[in-house]
Amino acid sequence: MICYCQETPIETDFLDYLPNILAFVALLIAIYVVILTKRADIQLAKFQKLCLDVIEAKFSRLETLIDQNKESEIGEYLQIITDANLDLNLIFIQLKSIYPQINIDVLQDITQEFTDKAYLNYNQKFYTLQSDFLITKIRVQEKLYDYALYHEFSYISRKLYS
Amino acid sequence: MTMSNIVLDLSELIEEGETDSISGRTFGEGYAKKKKIIEHITSGDTITILIDPSKVKAINDSFWKGFFSGVFKHLKSKDKVKNHFQFKTDDFYLSLIEKNLTILDSIFKV
Numbered sequence: 001m002i003c004y005c006q007e008t009p010i011e012t013d014f015l016d017y018l019p020n021i022l023a024f025v026a027l028l029i030a031i032y033v034v035i036l037t038k039r040a041d042i043q044l045a046k047f048q049k050l051c052l053d054v055i056e057a058k059f060s061r062l063e064t065l066i067d068q069n070k071e072s073e074i075g076e077y078l079q080i081i082t083d084a085n086l087d088l089n090l091i092f093i094q095l096k097s098i099y100p101q102i103n104i105d106v107l108q109d110i111t112q113e114f115t116d117k118a119y120l121n122y123n124q125k126f127y128t129l130q131s132d133f134l135i136t137k138i139r140v141q142e143k144l145y146d147y148a149l150y151h152e153f154s155y156i157s158r159k160l161y162s
Numbered sequence: 163m164t165m166s167n168i169v170l171d172l173s174e175l176i177e178e179g180e181t182d183s184i185s186g187r188t189f190g191e192g193y194a195k196k197k198k199i200i201e202h203i204t205s206g207d208t209i210t211i212l213i214d215p216s217k218v219k220a221i222n223d224s225f226w227k228g229f230f231s232g233v234f235k236h237l238k239s240k241d242k243v244k245n246h247f248q249f250k251t252d253d254f255y256l257s258l259i260e261k262n263l264t265i266l267d268s269i270f271k272v
Contacts, residue, residue, distance in 0.1 A: 075220070078220035079219065079258070082222060083257070085223065086261040089265050090264065090265065093265060096268070115185075115222055116185065119183055119185035
């Protein structure tokens, strides 16, 4: 007696469709990653425009003022530096409304250190405002890039691993 | 309750021959305490701050932060602060003070 063993119809159907199902799932994942990547690109561009470029413009103004007055005593242009620093702080406040998680207290403390030093050393012959300005600028930029890295551009990783 | 106007001339903070600028958060806090600013505000007094630009060459925002921190903790907003303070000085100083008050308003606003 010959016995024929047959697969059940349901198992046969599923195995037939499995490659298509896997391909469809792979396609969905690929589309999802593309969307996340595009969103990250837009967030990057937004942060660049609204934050980094604006602050860079204010720093450039301050740098120009310092450069224009480098032959003068610091005391002669302290008020102008104070004014430029205040404008920078006003930008920090505006940034808080767009990026609530930015720690602007730290940014304000850094720029405050700069003006405090300028006032303290305004009549010191060998004090150079330019070097303290560069340090201040680097410190502020470092904080902003750290913020961007850990809060804005980890969006993809948060979405993928959450 | 008699309300009065108190006048603070910041030229008194300039030490002749030593400095012509004003700076320092602690210095500002100490000056506000010395002049009993909170008590005057509580009594409803107005405070006029005089700044002579020919004598006072520069004022650091750290001074204003120190001077106004107690005031903002008490009054909470720039508008209420401006109800109690007048500033008699040139336009440049007025502009700087306005910016300082805006910054302090964002720090202390409830």
